[in-house]
Amino acid sequence: MPGVVPEKARLRPVDESGLHEKTLASLAPYRDRGGRIYTIWATLAHHEDALRRFIVFGNHVLGKNTLPLPSRELMILRIAARAQAAYEWDQHVRIARRAGLSDDTILAAATGRLDGLDEVDRVLLTATDSILDHQGVDDKLWSRLTDRLSTEQVIDVLYTVGQYLTIATVINTLGVQVEGDLALPLPLPSDQKEEAA
Incomplete structure (x- = not known):
């Protein structure tokens, strides 16, 4: 199952200063102790609309899962x-x-x-x-x-x-x-x- 994994990032995480307010609101729970958005979410923020929708589903799987x-x-x-x-x-x-x-x-x-x-x-x-x-x-x-x-x-x-x-x-x-x-x-x-x- 494992494939080829690149040694360095192919997409750099988005700087949060460039994100829409509604995206920042969606990402509020996804910050580390230093207040930075976790890398996975900052990377997926290249497609903000999809990220916000994906987070809704992810919240079920991670937080409301039975x-x-x-x-x-x-x-x-x-x-x-x-x-x-x-x-x-x-x-x-x-x-x-x-x-x-x-x-x-x-x-x-x-x-x-x-x-x-x-x-x-x-x-x-x-x-x-x-x-x-x-x-x-x-x-x-x-x-x-x-x-x-x-x-x-x-x-x-x-x-x-x-x-x-x-x-x-x-x-x-x-x-x-x-x-x-x-x-x-x-x-x-x-x-x-x-x-x-």
Whole structure:
């Protein structure tokens, strides 16, 4: 799944002095502790109308999602690791830690070591992989999902994978750079580990 990721940004983040007031209002919650707009959003601000619309959907997936927060974060981290989307990985390692997840659990999910996870998280991560690989799930996996989740939660599984695959694609294609050092090293996919050996 991982593709070619540029070593430097292909699009520089937009200086906020050039943004419309309604875009700045939409981005108010997306600032770091220093008050700067996060790089991903400042980069997507090259297309302000699309950014504002995208944020509405993103607010559902990130803030109003019916999945448990730790489970959602494990799914996002799995997507980031498989896509080798370092910016997404870094941001969501930090969110996952705040949600109470240990680095061991984060790395287990990212690398597909599901044995130590509870049944719901194993099903969610199996579904995440299936959606990434096949753009869907087979009947057996569908039954596992619907036996454990509400209909709204199943739909949020699809929205979460779709949203964060989109973000990973944007990050990798535009070369969105990590803001500082990675909170936790991004593990290589198993096929790349074998090539590096």
